[in-house]
Amino acid sequence: MSQIEILNQEVDVGNEQSSYYRMLDGRKYFRYITIDPGTLDEEDLAFPPALLQKLPAFPTGDWNCGRIARAENGVPYFVETNKQKLPSINYIWHEKSFDYLSLQIKQRFSANVHLATTPHPENRDVVAKFARFPWEVEYYALETRWYERIKGHGIGPESSGI
Template structure:
């Protein structure tokens, strides 16, 4: 299995659910693998080196989805391998797109967020942020966020959107600039109010203004997460959202504490 790399995994053995994996075969074929409940123990399912030692040989051919189970004789085998039409982000608004295989993953910042090296992406050859759906059911979330970056383009509200991110021809996410700065504190309340005011002026309700979704760059604040943003004409909700800022900047619970700086 030396040619197989586990890129992403979702394991939930406590609830008797299948385990899901996104794998790269031979450096070019993306394989989405489901392992039936009870096929392996949690330790093997959660630890990629151990799992790779136990997987059956991958069939050759043009397939992207497979299911593994354990036969009555105890041997693991592929129940099926098929070629599926996987979901794609269909709102393509930026003129540039970049293939996942052209990126060098440098650091995992969150389940779906990576710091990547991509000299061909940023004009100054800086590291950038890749945000993408690992599994088909996550695509819709990043389809919505992709639209948000079109809405705020040119308004200095968030990071620069650098292009769509593709996998095997379908769009699974996007690349954005890596802003240099720090997370907001209560001392940054005026700057945070100002950037939220510009967001609301565009008719956008953010939906999750915790302090970790602000980044302070110099004297300015930027918003760095738009997964819950939506267009809205409800001025009362926008007023209420703005009124929560002081409480959120004082919050010490760690809610939303994934760092992308």
């Protein structure tokens, strides 16, 4: 299996509903993985090192969303993979923005807020906040609109549009 990193997870504690993961495959591809309920033990779903050992090999090809279920023999497998157009923040009001993969993550403040260093030539520390899953994008789209409205009024943080 290529290098897989679990960036975010939303695990159903009772393992009665699907669990969701945002993963980085080979430091190059974002993969949004849904794991059907009962596919793996709850402890494995919540503990990334154990989960990574139990995941099936990632299929090749051009895909960003996949669903894993348990086969009749009990082995997890990819039921489906597909390429979806995921929601994004389309209105970028600030002149500076950086691709997630260009940032050097230094410290995690919460699941979606990190201290990061921007790429050269700026090479400065910033607070980077991002949507973990597609259903969160609209929240951040609204938040960025508010940052635009308060910019220059001395009442909010300096915003780099990241």
